[in-house]
Amino acid sequence: MGVARRLIVQYRRALVVAVHLVLWTAALLLALALRFDFEIPSAYGTIVPRLLVASLAVRVLVHWRLGLFHGLWRYSGARDLRSLLWAATLSSIALMACWAFMSTGNFPRSVFALDWAFSILIVGGLRFSIRTIREVTLQNAMPQSSGKRRRILVIGAGDAGEMLMREIVRIYAKRYEPVGLLDDNAGKHGEHIHGVPVLGPISQVTELAAEKKIDEIIVAIPSLSGRQMRELLELCRPTGAQIRTLPGVDNLIDGSVTVSQLAEVNIEDLLRRVPVTLDAEAIGRSIQGRVVMVTGAGGSIGSELCRQVSRFNPKRLLLVEQAENSLFHIDRQLRAEHPSVDIVPFIADICDSRRLEEIFAAERPHVVFHAAAHKHVPLMEANPGEAIKNNVFGTRKVADLADRYGAEKFVMVSTDKAVNPTSIMGVSKRVAEMYVQALSQRSRTQFVTVRFGNVLGSAGSVVPLFREQIAKGGPVTVTHPEMQRYFMTIPEACQLVMQSGVMGKGGEIFVLDMGEPVKIVDLARDLIRLSGYSERDIEIEFTGMRPGEKLFEELAVDEESVDKTKHPKIYVGKFRPHALSELERAYESLHAVSNGSDVDAVKQAFKEIVPEYKGGVSMTLPPDEPPVPTERSSQSIVSTGDRPTPALA
Template identity: 35%
Template sequence: MLDSERTAVPDKPSIDESRFRYLIRSFPFDALAWGVSLPLAMLLRFESLTSDVSWGHIGWVIALAIALQLFYGWFLMLYRGRHLRGSFENLRTLISVTALVGITIWVLDLMFPDFIGIPRTVPVIATALAVLFMGGIRYLDRYNRQRHSKPDPTGDPVLLYGAGQVGDHLARQMMTDSNGSIRPVAFLDDDIRKKHLVLQGVPVAGTLYDLPDVAEATGATTLIVAMGDPGTDVLKKVEEAATPLGIKVQVTPSMAHMLGEGISSHDLRDLKIEDLLGRDQVDTDVSQIAGYLNGKTVLVTGAGGSIGQQLCVEINKHGPAELILLDRDETGLQATEINIRGNGLLDTDEVVLADIRDSETLTSIFQDRKPDVVFHAAALKHLPMLEQYPSEAWQTNVLGTLNVIRACEAAGVETLINISTDKAANPTSVLGLSKRVAERLVSWHGGQSNRRYLSVRFGNVIGSRGSMLPTFRSLIEAGKPVTVTHPDATRYFMTIPEACQLVLQAGAIGRIGEVLILDMGEPVSILDVANKMIAMSGKNLEVRFTGLREGEKLHEELHSDFEVEVAPLHPKISHAPVLGLCPTDLDKDAWNDMVAYDANQRSQEAHRIELESMAAVEEAKDAFDAEHVDAGKGVQV
């Protein structure tokens, strides 16, 4: 394309041009304010007796005041665009500049009375009048701008819940957005002292209890929770009040987002079921976490999965010297790299494409990269699939974990954190059995090597790939019935970030060979979740019960019946010792026999095996103690 054919693009205005425009827009009115204030102050001083006014001197003082206003105003950036015109910050700077001008003229009048030639009270009166005139001009300018930038009066009326700083800021954004499709019509706030408050022209009409009346009076069909990180309890209360009325609930971004990027009506999003199932922010000891991650080489298996990806994001915050992402899923690895580095080039040695079922390759990678800390998140996790293909659970969850452990030992890894599942407690499914065996293998090798090899156990994470909530959401979006296994089924839920933060914390406080169990809160009814999601969608869909699948529990558990909980070091993490399993005791035939049992028999058999192992350990220990005591007696004789 020829230069003459290209579309002309206007040059970007320089900083000096922008400042000049700001100066031209503001300073002439301020100069005029002094031109009016000083003569008016003289008239007030002499009680309107014009014959006593020295007009020659007043003209000179006006010129001096205008020059000083420009000097001080430029120095304090009043005329260089530091603050939004008409804002409180702009007014504060304006008062400072004008006061400096008045004080300077007053001091000069005190030092050179014949030269200045006006009474010393005149600069004081004139300063007050000048501030009044300048501030008034700016207020009228701001009022005129706001009047012409009102939201569309035909826009959808919305209610704001929360008449605090976030609500005030959001209302201001909406009331000055002429292109906005929504307009705030009322606030709701549970602080009854705000009953008659008006923010940005929007009144506080009552509390959340008054939602039905206020919605009917205003015609609003949307309620926006205008709070920074309101917490699950507040969101549950809002959802319970709004959903029966057919009112849509929206929420603002997190406080961290608002502090970093501000907030506007474009940042609002609909309330999601995850908001109602999640819990308040986790308190983690950052210094403990950083102590074993900062400056270390950290490797994550299963880095392309839901848990692995978020683990990498959280680990990256603590300054590892190197973060190695290992997975056999190249697409998952790319998604993780995008989250961490902002690109998915896949052209660095940060990403490693490998399968934990390949022992030789895995050991070679570990010995070459020498990780200090390993998070083992790679696993097969879909319960019904593993019921159909139990040998895959054996190959990946059992032998794959053993491969990771042995690679860690070969490379001298000091800390290994194995990601387990609540289904490993009193296991009834192939998934649970395989993860329980993995816990025991980690425990045995930790004891043998005297290194911090441990497991972390938790339940369902909200939003992980293939989990219940995305499945429900897909069914609802397609307008299909929502399938639930059993009307009484309950599950534990935790958000992915919360789970991963606690996993990192567990890695800091965990001891050799134990399993750390995350506090999952109270179990949640699956049927209630389904009904809430249907109600929030506004669709009229049915719930169909399919029955529990093979190996599936009605209610999940976090502890096995015979596990003894150790005093916790963190309020949301409990500890339990795990009986180690020597790899030479792994028996594929015994595994196949156990898989063939029904769910109840599997749990009983798992218990029997572990109890027999515990008895054998105690017997060996007693024999050792007896031998040690006899030897001791012989020495004494």
């Protein structure tokens, strides 16, 4: 059985084509038999084989070109039916045209019409029969839930709600009892979706949940913003029912919705933003068939960049990472999810010039995404020499090699902490930005920098820390009641990094629209509530700001103006250019203090390069009214809708 299964998997495509050939042969013979009352005249004895060969050849070519031999029949749906109709119609028209040139006598045209209809019925019937058998098998195999079925109420009677309800009714009927749906579209009230009624507007969720004895509420509106999700969660909370939701629409890559995607409402849902719209065609042109390198490939941003890049079929993906375990995990994951991509893992430290040069010389990457960096502010304050070695000189080494070996594009991942920096980490990233921009002035490589704020759920970030503290019973530690940060999800940040890389021509620093800043204390309160506790159960403790921290992060600097780009979430900032020769001299002073033993000397060396750097803790509060830019002003704002969000300081 195992051998047979392996052979089927190995030769699946050939088997699919063979099955189609048999079905199309049956369709044509049935069409001929029906046309001639099951007595095909002997005069057609030599014509039928010619017609059959022509029919099979044309149908194979058309169906192969349309990709209809690649789908999995057990997942056939309306889209597959449309594709079958289109392929059958095209191939029948092509067959009639070919036959008009090949045939020397009259031939009943009704045969072609019958053959068209039978090919759709037979092929489509087999595909949907396999899907039906699968669904029945899954439903029978689904274990009966202990006790009674869970009564569910679905919020959202749109496409996502319909797809979810269809799967529940067909496969998970033993586990769930769908009671109804809620939707604010009055035209849907009283209607039924897969036999389940639309009961009324969402505002009635509390009374309907009590009346119908609902165990679980499912939010099936992936397009909800974070603010709308917070409001809906507050509306549903008094019901006492378990609340689950689907991921945001930007994470539903193929638009499909399944029960397996349901999850408890989490903090990412409460901070959900408008989905990112990507120029997939332009990104594909820049990556497909190219050798792409990602430094820091095992980190939160680097690993997600690898996943995003893999979707666009690079010729080869180079994973450069100094942490062995992190590299092992992302390498294994990518190979499982993208078996067609040639993935090459390299254990390498970006501070190791010889190792880096070996990789560049052997692989000659076309595109480099530089995400390797030390990012923890307090740790870099305590270890400033490591920030110099890694963030400054490590970036310089990677950038110089990209230039020397003719990379087409170099995209550096930067941070909002590089703006008017108050920390060693922030100023080290600012110096790296300056070098990359200076190098772009004389290099054929297009050097681009992308700057954004905090990402939710990244390793060592505030959200995992809060979750760990809540799991231990508290307290949840917040440094200051007024501290604010910009947040976005890791996939969104990486998608915008890739988009910026495509848009950049060299020398730009792109600033991502981070939306509205969020108070860290509000984030802590939301996480406590989502974990099923109140502030009476889990205390919030204010510990005071740490060295190098600001209350409010910015996204650009005074010497910079931000212009809109063709992408609504990406802005471009133009800095005063720095001469590469000046920076190289300044780097000598940094190199002299790179052991980090004299912290004051390190800070002074940074201050000589970045005059706006102010070491120590900044207690600056966010402005109540962000400045409105004029044509001559060096300050700008990023518009995020009804009100401006400060982007420059």
